[in-house]
Amino acid sequence: MTALTRARPVAYLVPALLAVGLTVYGPLLAVAVLSLFDFNLTTRPPEWTGLGNYREIFATPGAGQAFWNTVGYMVAITPLSVLAPLTAAVVVWRLGGRLVAFYRTVFFLPVLVPPAVGAVMWEWILNPVLGITDEPLGLLGIGPVDWLTDRVPAFAAVTVVSGWKVFGLSFILFTAGLTTIDADVMDAARLDRAGEWRLLRHIVLPLLRPMTTVVVFATVVFAGPWTFGVIDVLTQGGPAGGTSNVYYLLYQQAFSFFSGGPAAALSVLITVGFGAVVALQLRATR
Amino acid sequence: MRRVTRAAAHLMLMLVAAAVAFPVLWAVVTSVKPTAVLYDANPFAAAPTLDHYRGALEALPVVRVVLNTAIMSAAVAVGQVAIATLAAYGLTRYRLRGRRVAFAVLIGTALVPQQALVVPHYLMVSRLGLLDSFAGLVLPQLASSALAVFILRQQMAAFPDELIEAATLAGASDRLILFRIVVPNLRPILTAVAIIVFIQTWNEYLWPLLATDGVSRATVQVGLRIFETEQGTAWGPLMAAAVLVAAPLVVAYAFVQRRVTDAFIRSGLG
Amino acid sequence: MRSYRTTVPGTVLVVGLVVAACGSDAGNDGSSAAGEQITIAFESYNYGTDGVGGEGTQQLIDAFEAEHPNIRIDPTGTPAGEIHSSVHAQAAAGDPPDVAQIGWSKFGFVQENLPYVPFEQVAPAGELQAHLDGMYPAAAELGRHDGELAGMAYSVSTPTMFVNADLFAQAGLDAQSPPTTWAEVRDAARAIVDTGAQGVYVDAAGEAKSDFLTQSLINSNGGRLLGDDGSLQLDQSPAVGALSMLGDLSVDGLQPPVGEAEAIAMFEAGRLGMLVSSTALLGGLAASTDGVFDLETAGLPAFDGHDVAPTVSGAGLFVFSDDEAEQQAAWEFVQFLTSARGFTILASEIGYLPLRPALIDDPEYLGDFFAEDDRLLPTVEQLDSLRPYQVLPGESGQQALELMQDQAVAPIMLSGADPEPTLATVAEQMRELLEP
Numbered sequence: 001m002t003a004l005t006r007a008r009p010v011a012y013l014v015p016a017l018l019a020v021g022l023t024v025y026g027p028l029l030a031v032a033v034l035s036l037f038d039f040n041l042t043t044r045p046p047e048w049t050g051l052g053n054y055r056e057i058f059a060t061p062g063a064g065q066a067f068w069n070t071v072g073y074m075v076a077i078t079p080l081s082v083l084a085p086l087t088a089a090v091v092v093w094r095l096g097g098r099l100v101a102f103y104r105t106v107f108f109l110p111v112l113v114p115p116a117v118g119a120v121m122w123e124w125i126l127n128p129v130l131g132i133t134d135e136p137l138g139l140l141g142i143g144p145v146d147w148l149t150d151r152v153p154a155f156a157a158v159t160v161v162s163g164w165k166v167f168g169l170s171f172i173l174f175t176a177g178l179t180t181i182d183a184d185v186m187d188a189a190r191l192d193r194a195g196e197w198r199l200l201r202h203i204v205l206p207l208l209r210p211m212t213t214v215v216v217f218a219t220v221v222f223a224g225p226w227t228f229g230v231i232d233v234l235t236q237g238g239p240a241g242g243t244s245n246v247y248y249l250l251y252q253q254a255f256s257f258f259s260g261g262p263a264a265a266l267s268v269l270i271t272v273g274f275g276a277v278v279a280l281q282l283r284a285t286r
Numbered sequence: 287m288r289r290v291t292r293a294a295a296h297l298m299l300m301l302v303a304a305a306v307a308f309p310v311l312w313a314v315v316t317s318v319k320p321t322a323v324l325y326d327a328n329p330f331a332a333a334p335t336l337d338h339y340r341g342a343l344e345a346l347p348v349v350r351v352v353l354n355t356a357i358m359s360a361a362v363a364v365g366q367v368a369i370a371t372l373a374a375y376g377l378t379r380y381r382l383r384g385r386r387v388a389f390a391v392l393i394g395t396a397l398v399p400q401q402a403l404v405v406p407h408y409l410m411v412s413r414l415g416l417l418d419s420f421a422g423l424v425l426p427q428l429a430s431s432a433l434a435v436f437i438l439r440q441q442m443a444a445f446p447d448e449l450i451e452a453a454t455l456a457g458a459s460d461r462l463i464l465f466r467i468v469v470p471n472l473r474p475i476l477t478a479v480a481i482i483v484f485i486q487t488w489n490e491y492l493w494p495l496l497a498t499d500g501v502s503r504a505t506v507q508v509g510l511r512i513f514e515t516e517q518g519t520a521w522g523p524l525m526a527a528a529v530l531v532a533a534p535l536v537v538a539y540a541f542v543q544r545r546v547t548d549a550f551i552r553s554g555l556g
Numbered sequence: 557m558r559s560y561r562t563t564v565p566g567t568v569l570v571v572g573l574v575v576a577a578c579g580s581d582a583g584n585d586g587s588s589a590a591g592e593q594i595t596i597a598f599e600s601y602n603y604g605t606d607g608v609g610g611e612g613t614q615q616l617i618d619a620f621e622a623e624h625p626n627i628r629i630d631p632t633g634t635p636a637g638e639i640h641s642s643v644h645a646q647a648a649a650g651d652p653p654d655v656a657q658i659g660w661s662k663f664g665f666v667q668e669n670l671p672y673v674p675f676e677q678v679a680p681a682g683e684l685q686a687h688l689d690g691m692y693p694a695a696a697e698l699g700r701h702d703g704e705l706a707g708m709a710y711s712v713s714t715p716t717m718f719v720n721a722d723l724f725a726q727a728g729l730d731a732q733s734p735p736t737t738w739a740e741v742r743d744a745a746r747a748i749v750d751t752g753a754q755g756v757y758v759d760a761a762g763e764a765k766s767d768f769l770t771q772s773l774i775n776s777n778g779g780r781l782l783g784d785d786g787s788l789q790l791d792q793s794p795a796v797g798a799l800s801m802l803g804d805l806s807v808d809g810l811q812p813p814v815g816e817a818e819a820i821a822m823f824e825a826g827r828l829g830m831l832v833s834s835t836a837l838l839g840g841l842a843a844s845t846d847g848v849f850d851l852e853t854a855g856l857p858a859f860d861g862h863d864v865a866p867t868v869s870g871a872g873l874f875v876f877s878d879d880e881a882e883q884q885a886a887w888e889f890v891q892f893l894t895s896a897r898g899f900t901i902l903a904s905e906i907g908y909l910p911l912r913p914a915l916i917d918d919p920e921y922l923g924d925f926f927a928e929d930d931r932l933l934p935t936v937e938q939l940d941s942l943r944p945y946q947v948l949p950g951e952s953g954q955q956a957l958e959l960m961q962d963q964a965v966a967p968i969m970l971s972g973a974d975p976e977p978t979l980a981t982v983a984e985q986m987r988e989l990l991e992p
Contacts, residue, residue: 009376009379009380011376012372012373012376012379013372013373013376013377013388015368015369015373016369016370016372016373016392016429016431016435019369019428019429019431020391020392020395020429023403023407023410023425023426023428024398024403024429025391026406027403027406027410028398028403030406031402031403031406040644041644041648042671043668043669043670060955061959061963061985062963084302088299088302091295091298091299092299095295095296095299099296101540101544102303103299104543105536105539105540105543106303106307107302107303107306108543109306109307109536110310111485112535112536113309113310113313114489114506114528114531114532115489116491116507116510116511116514117313117510117524117525117528118309120524121310121312123817123818124821125308125312127814127818128813128814146813146814148814149813149814149815149970150971164309167306168306169482172478172481172482172543173437173482175478176474176477176478176479177475179474179475180444180472180474207444210440210441210443210444211437211440213440214433214437214440217393217436218433221396221432222396224399225400235815236962237962238815238962238966239967239970240962240963240966240971240973241962241963247399247401250399250401250402252955252958253955260951264402267398267401267402270397270399270402271394271397271398271399271402275397278393278394279390320847321843321846321847321848322847322848324825324844325822325824325825325827326825341606345607345610346606404645405645405648408645408648408649409645409649412646412649412651413649495635495638495642496645499632500604500631500633511635512604513605513606514605514635515605515606515607515609515610515840516601516602516605516609516711516836517607517609517836517837517838517839517840517906518820518824518837518840518841518844519817519840520606520607520840520844523606
């Protein structure tokens with residue numbers, strides 16, 4: 001779309017800026033100020049501590065591991081949150097036919113399942129004693145796995161369960177993105193007798209790029225919150241902090257920021273840290 | 287596409303569908319299993335029963351919480367899509383000084399951890415006297431529209447110039463272009479965004495828990511917690527209740543996703 | 557009234573330090589002269605839940621309202637894990653509930669952050685002591701902080717051993733004389749494992765509330781979590797011995813290395829012989845195992861050469877009213893909930909402990925109930941040896957507690973970590989957190 005220079009565009013932005021100012025940045029500013037205090041908002045007046053809360057967060061046992069796990073989840077979940085849904089969306093779109101509605105509904109099912117219930121269903125599937133995963137894994141030559149009490153399997157389990165929910169979300173975004181591809185472009189390409197792969201590489205993927213950027217952004221930003229709910233039900237951050245991430249750490253620190261300054265400090269750090277990552281990412285993909 | 291390729295593709299998709307649907311199907315199966323065989327891996331260990339559904343309906347005012355959640359989620363979805371559409375249009379249509387900053391400010395909201403905002407939101411809503419009201423439930427959730435703004439800006443930036451130029455030449459005002467040309471053409475995207483916002487709001491737990499008081503405004507996620515008690519979790523009724531509250535969503539989605547599908551059947555690609 | 561326009565930006569500002577500094581200013585709705593109708597807001601984690609917890613709580617409220625027609629109870633249900641935060645948010649907004657049921661595991665948080673009113677100020681002079689007389693002393697003292705009674709012992713449970721009598725019979729054991737020591741538990745578990753089922757699971761490694769079991773085990777092995785001077789004793793021999801026992805069970809294949817929720821699922825499925833957990837689970841397990849297997853109970857097993865010394869989990873009642881008439885009404889309500897009648901309903905309907913020993917044989921109260929269902933009795937018998945639950949003090953107490961559970965108890969119990977060095981490391985980290 002061509003950008004104009006005339007007229008007054010500000011009116012279009014006012015509702016959005018007002019909303020984020022009042023309900024996100026205003027409170028965030030308050031949190032940032034409070035992160036310099038020792039406070040609880042109830043039984044005692046706030047007391048200035050400078051950067052004490054930040055020092056405390058960095059000294060928290062497990063903070064380093066939670067940070068690296070956060071990065072780890074971002075990377076590990078990408079195949080399930082970007083590649084698989086992209087492939088599935090394109091294949092369903094190219095196939096067409098009567099099964100399209102079926103696939104669209106089934107792939108979206110996990111998103112519709114209440115989060116607490118979805119994680120619980122997986123908890124049963126992963127229970128080593130009920131042993132539902134034993135037989136399928138046995139076929140692959142893998143012995144029984146203690147999913148939730150061994151570090152690596154537990155990390156994998158949290159990733160897969162989170163990915164299971166996210167898959168459908170990304171799928172519907174890619175599907176929506178595909179609908180905006182102009183029929184004429186495809187027809188013209190077909191008249192050129194372009195093969196399926198060339199069509200995909202030179203037309204479909206480039207046209208899907210705006211949506212792909214969105215999905216990658218969503219993965220980076222939301223991998224933390226998405227995994228949080230799963231961690232809470234499946235592992236509570238264990239074994240020994242092996243599946244924790246910064247959001248779970250924040251939850252443990254205080255659950256709600258005003259249980260203490262360190263949680264406020266961590267909130268500020270998460271915001272600023274992700275801000276830096278996203279800024280770099282946007283610069284790279286522009 | 288060749289026949290063999292098509293068959294292989296369907297096979298692959300079916301496998302994915304089976305894997306994705308398995309936990310969901312199992313929840314449904316569990317909801318009709320008698321308590322005595324709840325943990326039996328064999329789904330046909332005993333004749334199915336509707337006892338859990340009876341128990342769930344007795345314990346949870348299902349219609350009430352589904353309606354509450356639907357009202358809240360619809361209000362948030364409509365509100366967010368409206369705000370985001372206007373903002374995305376403002377950001378792409380005008381070469382505005384500071385528009386990069388404005389964009390960063392809008393999508394930056396996604397970076398702030400929700401846990402940090404819940405309590406300030408509680409204090410605000412309580413000062414406004416809006417606790418335990420739909421307005422109080424909805425207002426703080428309107429601004430978490432980063433994803434919606436981002437998606438719509440991306441799509442509007444890729445919007446074909448010719449259409450807009452033609453309209454401009456015909457003397458259409460900006461507002462007219464937005465509502466008569468951009469919005470109708472982006473309908474599949476707008477629908478998808480609305481669906482996603484709706485579902486995310488539907489699944490929200492912490493804020494509805496704090497902002498409501500008792501069942502009159504309770505939402506689905508809060509309501510389901512009544513089966514996880516200090517005396518243990520009532521799995522059967524929990525699964526039954528989960529199926530009951532998810533069913534209307536699944537049906538609604540099955541209908542709505544046609545809008546996305548129809549859009550490209552019309553465009554001749556289906 | 558202020559207009560909306562000035563309220564919004566104003567709100568944003570006050571969210572910060574202003575609110576923090578000015579404290580509570582929201583008025584309580586409805587002033588109350590004596591004799592007038594008065595409403596008490598009651599926040600509870602049992603209220604409104606499915607099953608016995610919700611039903612029992614409703615019964616308590618109904619009975620109280622029938623007895624006190626001028627006091628109306630306005631109940632709210634909030635899950636146990638969130639109730640302290642919910643009360644905190646309301647207190648920060650200046651309008652906490654009048655009475656709240658908050659878990660003992662959050663007592664440290666309550667002391668630091670919630671504006672509770674000690675019962676010495678709530679109850680008219682003399683009435684408090686009279687009310688506490690007749691309760692188990694260890695229970696009555698649970699809620700004492702800085703010499704004042706902050707919380708009243710209410711929905712309290714203690715460790716018990718649930719036994720699958722069917723698996724016992726299959727293994728040639730008698731569920732009517734269950735193991736009473738850990739050595740006997742090992743033998744029984746071995747016999748059960750030999751039949752192909754799982755032996756025993758000690759629910760000590762859960763994140764949130766299981767630390768009361770950790771404490772109970774350390775106490776029962778002749779130690780304490782905190783010494784008289786408040787020093788942490790997690791790395792001393794009673795604790796090392798208690799946790800080694802837990803680890804050995806898993807290493808020897810007698811205990812499945814799974815999380816709390818999975819273990820409970822296994823027990824409900826009839827695949828686990830013994831589950832050592834809280835008596836709070838009794839009501840739920842009785843319902844879910846009905847028709848699956850025969851459920852029996854036993855007391856917490858003892859370590860050889862020591863008496864059992866369990867502590868408690870569960871919750872106390874805390875009062876937050878600042879208005880005198882409301883405090884008076886809140887006191888009436890708390891008194892009723894923890895009276896002979898209150899504990900009768902709590903024990904017989906929900907399965908919490910009757911904290912007044914006189915009720916147990918009294919046919920007017922629980923006599924008939926226990927004659928019919930004796931599954932709560934083994935733990936009632938161990939109430940005489942009850943030890944107070946120890947709260948890890950200070951702002952970081954809760955963090956230290958979770959560190960103990962996540963980094964010491966769970967790895968030793970489930971992942972084969974070596975108890976002595978693990979406890980030494982974690983105790984050192986905890987001491988740093990607990991330093992004032």
